[in-house]
Amino acid sequence: MSALAVYDPWVAEFVADPYPAFAALRAERPVFFHEPTGQWVISRYGDVDALLRDRRLGRSYLHVAGHEEFGREPEAEFLRPFWDLIRAGMLDVEPPVHTRLRRLVSRAFTARMVEGLRPMVRGLAEELAGALVDEGGGDLVAGVAEPLPVNVIAEMLGVPVEDRPLLRPWSADICGMYELNPSEEAQRTAVRAAVEFSDYLRGLARARRADPRDDLISALAQVVDEGGDRLTEDELIGTCVLLLNAGHEGTVNATGNGWWSLFRHPDELARLRADPSLMPAAVEELLRYDTSLPMFERWVLEDIEVAGVGIPRGSEVALQLAAANRDPEVFAEPDRLDLGRDPNPHISFGLGIHYCLGAPLTRIELAESYGALLRLAPGMRLAEEPRWKPGFVLRGLRDLHVEI
Template identity: 40%
Template sequence: MDPADALALLLSPPGRVNPYPTYERLRAHGPVVQAGPMLYLVTGYAEADEILRDPRFGVLDDELRDQFLPGWRESPAVASISRSMLRTNPPDHSRMRRLAAGAFTPRRIAAMRDVVAAQADELIDGMLERGRDGAPVDFMAEFAYPLPVGVICALLGVPAADRPLFRRWATDLTGVLEPEITPAELAVADRGADELRDYFAELVEARRRVPADDLTTALVQVHDADGERLSGDELLANLVILLVAGFETTTNLLGNGLVVLLDHPREADALRGHPEFAPGYVDELLRYDSPVQLTTRMSTAPAAYGGVDLPAGSWLILLLGAANRDPRRYPEPERFDPWRPQIHPLSFGAGPHYCLGAGLARLEAHVAVPLLLRRLPGLALAGEPERRVRLTLRGYATLPLTVGEGATPPVAVAGETADRGTPAGATPVTP
């Protein structure tokens, strides 16, 4: 199968639902392959990592977008994403990122551990109540979505009563992140963008009237004090992207990761007894079935990677899910092994656009995954999970489970190890 045919398969519904066989077909052609005029696909780990850090490659900013997507301003979804830090290059990207970065420092994230644990415990209590007598529970709706959306909404100052609104709106909007989108899908994305923008416009006005101790208030005050530092469009666009990115990746990480662990009971048992192993497990879950499968870059100057010359203006699709399974970087990449040495998945990107909330997403998974295993030792699939037909953001639409009898096994003493030793990169943490 040549690269162009492989790309067509990857963009089809079956290819999106399970992209890994297609990644291997592409990998057979090399770590960087040409799939069309000025279009290149990257499957190699080293190549993707270096390109993400190379200043010759940037995201599609306004100047480039005007050349390749004329009329893009007429789409609320494209315009909203384009005004955020997600789709801007330095110096605008650096300026916007600095304004939000204070809410995501390691110290502030670490201080949220108890809050995350309390929310996770409460959600597990709800799963036990709804799953009494063997009734199936949708893990995505009952845990994987409400946990991270509750955390990011608390940071942003979004009232708890409004949180159920965002799952559909975000699902609609994020269709615009797919490498190929139909006019009908774009219309749905535009609807989601309009709803999210309208919501945050009202929240901004509310915070102007009554400031609060939250990130929305902080960004509103920056804008009101100096519109050059953060314009009105940038304020709304970044609030939307902080919300959406703040739960989409973690929701998919929790769903994908739980299915992997249910398929690997021995590894699940080790983590159940030793929650201090969670960092190594989470990194391997990110590598094995990444919640973010791709990102894109445009070259602004000639470059060469993987033995392929990339002229200025080349459009690159970096297949992060394929890079995370590059056998040159990870031997036996199709095997789930949290004991691997040096697990550094590219699921959160690398370089200037490395995910601002990566530390928060990891914390939520470090806390939630072992807690689920300990409190719900009888957790099992209650039917076939339904995958979302998406390539960029890989996750489940529904994940039916039976919760079994609830239990809270004794917590292992930090420093103890399972039969196979401590997972690479794991450091003891207070469960």
């Protein structure tokens, strides 16, 4: 079977294990046009690395051209609330808007602030791990992976405890729009969630602007740069939604994917249990080995050439981060899980101006989550093979049942 035939992001078998297909693509067709998605698929590390940094590509094209000029249908009117919300954040905009937003948000979302969250993250991780132990096991995804990041981000933003159950459904519904060719039902669900989430955050942001507290929403509402610039209310809301969606969905899936990798490599799991000092390197290797964000899409703003293949302006490229992370030109024995791997230049957080702002927080959450379970449940074992969610752009497990 050809490499092209095995790349099918809607097939369950591919979602569960895309790596044989990626190996074939890197070897045979590292750049090819995938008709069903209308995307150019790029799979080699060197090409993906270069294109993530290349300013001839962008997450959006609307700052340089309209939909018609890029051969795209105008966005349906019913999608306007969704795109108004998303484009008020920094993920799907380009400089100079992106530059301004990232500068302002970085003033509030500082490394010191993130590191200051570690004791809270550790306490919550131990509480969740302890509950799983008390139950004698259960679904690690539902019991630990999902509640940890949503509660961390809610605490960081300043969302009241009683409102936190609202966040996970809103996040999941909004992120449904990022899957390949989402159905109209998924699109309408995302719009409804965007409206509800925006309305909720607007009320919370106004309350914090009037009565600031020690939380990120208050900080974002007050942040001002040297020129006196500040975030608009829409930008503040778009930023909060991005922090929740990107940070929460990615960390949930990375936690489940990481434990599934460990269970399939008992020698490496035993190595980590015996030597907790491996944790920082282990987090990086688990992110590389089975990333929860397998691909990152960008638009071609000027004609480019990749590996001798011309890609015209107006095209969309699907940069396969997961394929790049297993490229033997960069990683020795790339299909082997090595929790002490060094160096480990994986690109699971992206590169360039859209490098994940929340990467330091994700690393803390993963380290504390893995650490709590290793300490409190040293004999934890897999109860049954997990099931994968159907999505590929945000790739993770539906469940991961364990016994203590």
